[in-house]
Amino acid sequence: MLHQIAALWAKYSYVFLQGLGGTMWYSLISVAFAVFFGTILAVMRLSRFKPFEWLVDGYLWIIRGTPILLQLYFFWLGVPKLLNLQIPEDVCIITALIVNASAYVCEVIRAGIQAVDYGQTEAAKSLGLSDFNAMTRIILPQAIKNILPALGNEFIVMVKQTSLASVFFLPELMTAQKTVQSATFLPLPAMIIAGLIYLFVTTVLTFGLQFFERMLHKSERSVA
Amino acid sequence: MNGASPNPQRVLIRVENLSKNFGKLQVLRDITESIHEGEVVSIIGPSGSGKSTFLRCLNLLERPSSGRVIFEDVDLSGRHVNVDKHRQKIGMVFQLFNVFPHLTVKQNITLAPTLEKKLPKDEADRRAEELLTRVGLSDKRDEYPGRLSGGQKQRLAIVRALAMEPDVILFDEPTSALDPEMVGEVLDVIKDLAETGMTIVIVTHEMGFAREVSDRVLFMDEGRIAEQGSPDDIFKNAQNPRTIEFLSKVL
Numbered sequence: 001m002l003h004q005i006a007a008l009w010a011k012y013s014y015v016f017l018q019g020l021g022g023t024m025w026y027s028l029i030s031v032a033f034a035v036f037f038g039t040i041l042a043v044m045r046l047s048r049f050k051p052f053e054w055l056v057d058g059y060l061w062i063i064r065g066t067p068i069l070l071q072l073y074f075f076w077l078g079v080p081k082l083l084n085l086q087i088p089e090d091v092c093i094i095t096a097l098i099v100n101a102s103a104y105v106c107e108v109i110r111a112g113i114q115a116v117d118y119g120q121t122e123a124a125k126s127l128g129l130s131d132f133n134a135m136t137r138i139i140l141p142q143a144i145k146n147i148l149p150a151l152g153n154e155f156i157v158m159v160k161q162t163s164l165a166s167v168f169f170l171p172e173l174m175t176a177q178k179t180v181q182s183a184t185f186l187p188l189p190a191m192i193i194a195g196l197i198y199l200f201v202t203t204v205l206t207f208g209l210q211f212f213e214r215m216l217h218k219s220e221r222s223v224a
Numbered sequence: 225m226n227g228a229s230p231n232p233q234r235v236l237i238r239v240e241n242l243s244k245n246f247g248k249l250q251v252l253r254d255i256t257e258s259i260h261e262g263e264v265v266s267i268i269g270p271s272g273s274g275k276s277t278f279l280r281c282l283n284l285l286e287r288p289s290s291g292r293v294i295f296e297d298v299d300l301s302g303r304h305v306n307v308d309k310h311r312q313k314i315g316m317v318f319q320l321f322n323v324f325p326h327l328t329v330k331q332n333i334t335l336a337p338t339l340e341k342k343l344p345k346d347e348a349d350r351r352a353e354e355l356l357t358r359v360g361l362s363d364k365r366d367e368y369p370g371r372l373s374g375g376q377k378q379r380l381a382i383v384r385a386l387a388m389e390p391d392v393i394l395f396d397e398p399t400s401a402l403d404p405e406m407v408g409e410v411l412d413v414i415k416d417l418a419e420t421g422m423t424i425v426i427v428t429h430e431m432g433f434a435r436e437v438s439d440r441v442l443f444m445d446e447g448r449i450a451e452q453g454s455p456d457d458i459f460k461n462a463q464n465p466r467t468i469e470f471l472s473k474v475l
Contacts, residue, residue, distance in 0.1 A: 119320055119322035120322060122285055122316075122318065125285065126285065126314070126318075126385070127336035127388060128312030129308065129340060130340070137335060137339065
């Protein structure tokens with residue numbers, strides 16, 4: 001078995017590594033856009049404007065209450081049909097990943113904002129700061145310490161979640177693993193290699209995150 | 225503050241038929257009252273009497289359930305009023321300081337003037353230095369508030385409010401969260417401020433301070449101003465049995 005794995009790796013490592021490249025790319029782009037949209041959604045959700053609140057609640061309700069695989073299918077098959085447009089497959093899937101991740105990131109950011117003492121908002125308002133300035137200058141800079149570690153976790157989740165793109169044969173690690181399987185008829189070694197790569201990446205990210213969190217807390221002790 | 229001596233005839237804040245409910249709980253009942261320019265008004269009373277809520281209605285941190293709050297002839301509770309703009313003229317100091325922990329001492333002071341009054345940065349810095357010197361914090365200018373004591377934080381909060389050159393400052397129990405040995409330094413700053421002619425409304429449990437510094441004392445009970453008058457009227461010659469009972473407990 002070990003021998004098979006080594007042989008497979010020697011011959012097909014470039015396929016796996018390219019797949020990993022795809023996985024990281026999809027994860028990064030999804031989380032990046034999700035942070036952008038999630039922040040907007042969180043601020044809308046916390047605004048005193050009721051229609052925004054209802055809109056975001058509805059969105060969260062749908063995204064968190066349905067399986068992500070269904071959402072991927074919807075964007076892959078349903079949306080192009082509804083819009084009557086030819087949309088590249090990777091665009092469909094990345095869009096679905098972003099739409100899904102935005103919901104979770106929205107909640108992470110909302111929790112981070114709500115964890116900032118309300119007295120800070122009151123102090124900002126009492127100085128005559130506009131809502132926008134109070135949010136961007138006072139609340140968000142303090143919320144970021146609560147938000148960043150949770151976002152790191154979201155990224156780790158995303159690295160694993162992008163494997164669902166293999167259902168649609170997009171170039172990422174699970175697809176690479178399938179490709180090697182069908183080329184060699186060696187399913188188990190291919191799976192083990194893919195699993196080890198995932199483990200390696202998530203472990204490195206987890207340690208990186210823990211290190212980063214310790215740094216944050218250190219600065220907190222000397223600052224806040 | 226701006227050089228002109230205060231005109232005690234001029235009404236700065238007028239409250240008309242102000243009521244406030246939190247759900248079914250009625251906290252303020254039909255209060256009508258005026259604050260004049262240059263006046264130092266202390267609000268005393270048992271906890272739950274609505275003192276802080278009344279104060280927080282003056283700058284619309286609490287929206288009145290009914291009635292009006294008129295500041296410098298503008299009805300703040302009206303629709304289409306940019307409350308943020310008017311709040312720049314109404315400073316507020318909180319019980320729990322609420323200084324901004326992610327900004328340095330100096331940045332705490334310069335943030336609002338540079339952002340909202342478009343004051344040039346060097347001018348804002350210069351004024352921050354002046355204010356810090358005035359309250360004995362100039363050596364802390366580049367520290368973060370986490371390094372300050374409670375008394376220092378509260379002095380910072382006071383000059384942060386002063387940096388906007390407000391026409392009135394509201395103090396919401398400014399010494400209640402302080403260790404006893406730090407109460408004096410904060411009260412001294414407020415006393416100095418009162419002597420400059422600043423209009424001050426202060427909710428306080430410091431009866432000695434209220435007696436010494438105020439022009440007028442309001443005693444609140446069950447959402448109403450039950451009695452008011454000069455410090456002597458209230459502390460030596462109270463008429464209302466509730467006032468007498470309260471003072472007998474705290475003095």
